[in-house]
Amino acid sequence: MNDPDQTDADRYPLLTERGRAMLRHLREHPAAPLYRRTSGNRLNARDLEQVRAFEADVAAHTPAWQPGTTPAWMEDFVTHCLADVPHYRRYQMPGTNLHTLPTVSRADLSRDITAFVPDGLPIDRLINFRTSGTTGHPLLIGSHPTVAAGYLSFHRRALRHYGIELTAGAGEVAVVLAGFQRRCFTYVSVTPQMSEAGLAKINLHPDDWRDPADRARYLDAMNPEMYTGDPVAFAELASLPLTARPRALLSTSMTLLPGLRAQLEARFRCPVIDVYSMNEAGPVAFAADGVWHLLQHRLFVEILDPDGNPAPPGTVGEVTLTGGFNPWLPLLRYRTGDFAAMAWHDDQPRLTDLTGRAPVRFRTASGEWLNNIEVTHALQRHALAQWTLHQAADGTLTFSCAGQPDLTTLRPALEELFGPAAALAIHTSAAFDGKVRQYTSDLDDSGQSRA
């Protein structure tokens, strides 16, 4: 439900006539979907100034530090956390050496998010980011309109790597955020830092449209400069008879397999950029040249082993974050529940072997144990948007996926991995509803204890 007390003046404080015209264009096009919500950038003139300065700062800096060191901003940041943030203040640890401080988990944030908001920060203009949480820890995170607007700075950095500078401006649609779920929040807005170019968050599910054919009509008419979404939404987008060409697709939320990525790039003839992003920290890294490039120059990434000690470069461990660009949630050794290894290119740290969640092991027919990353590798050539694999206590494997995969190649790929004698059932469905836990096992619970 929308708040009846909120007006467009609250949602878009800087709205001009051209912005108003853009909102009308997005909402009132004859093929427009049913927009279920209202939203707004909430940026005032001072915020916009701040957002522009932030954008320049992001463009001017590259995340960099040497192995075994921390960036120059770290000491002041840790001092701020220990002095001003109620949760961290309880540590009562002498000194500000990062490596001696405890880690925090999603469960800590879920238990009491208010303890992570620094004292003295104004809270009258808080906004929230919600996650339902496939890990059992739903989160409601405090944030601010300038933080939401800051996402674009990191997208621009990733796009720049691919040689793309966004140019959308007045009268044009800059971005469409595409979803494909039975139900999701949809709305329109404008982006003041791009001369009020349009933003639409849409649901490609046919139930959100008067006529399913309106989807292509509407998106061609809006002709967004880029799309963001998850692999499931992009698989659906690729099935539409679109003629307009976006300049880039930016994929978040779920694993994007190389097979689907290649298919999308061929279909839209533009780069498809995989972004590792989370509500707690925003966009962390993007994939290019087989590695993950870090995006935030004030976000320090550690890779920790199960005992909480830093893992050597090249060794997979839990991605742990310090810093960030949301002052209302300063992260101090936040264990993300995602796993990767660190590699260096000169003084630039990069992530490799990134997988969401703790690794889960699967048993093959011959009794050998495989890490879930090997399953992901085996699926690389398949254009799957979303899938799950579960191993029951008796060793039976159940593979479920959305869409209509080519079973003549999928089954052999899995049998090659688990052995022809493995008990393997493959189910397909039109779509999963939202994010799911990809790998689960009743035989091996090592990956589920932290979730």
Next chain:
Amino acid sequence: MTTEGPPLELLLRRLAETPPDFLPAARGTVHTAAVVNDLLRLHGAREADGRLTDLISCEDGNRLRLVLVLSWLLSDEALTSLQLPPAEILGAVLGPSAELAPYVAAQQAVENPERREEVARAALGALALRPLGESESFARDRFTTLSTAERTRVLAASRAAEERARAIREALAKKAADESADKWSRE
């Protein structure tokens, strides 16, 4: 609290035996600054300390009575024999009396055993002394436990933290917070 001072029991007994003259019912019956000046002379002062004028203009009757109680306490031979600088003695009168005045009635500082101990430890602490036979950490912990000012401060801080957490929860729960997140991508 780096140096051992006199035994705590001795100071507690002295406080319990505070003469009624040091607890005047009304202001003006005793010249507080003169009493403190006498105390400083006992500790070897040769001239009046300028800070005494603050006491002459002080309007807080309870603080002035606490000044008298502390003057009585600090004139014990166990302390005068230590030959501490008079300026420090004055600090041990002015500091604790100002800190305790909002929370501790002078009468209680004499009659209530816990408040007696709080006053004695506050005076010793102001002189960087700890009771004979106590370790530094024990003396510090015991004073923190007894300290009315500390307890009041902790309670106030805890109330403020609860209030802040409630305000944050309310701000996050507002519909406006819920419908304003123009991020260019979702997680």
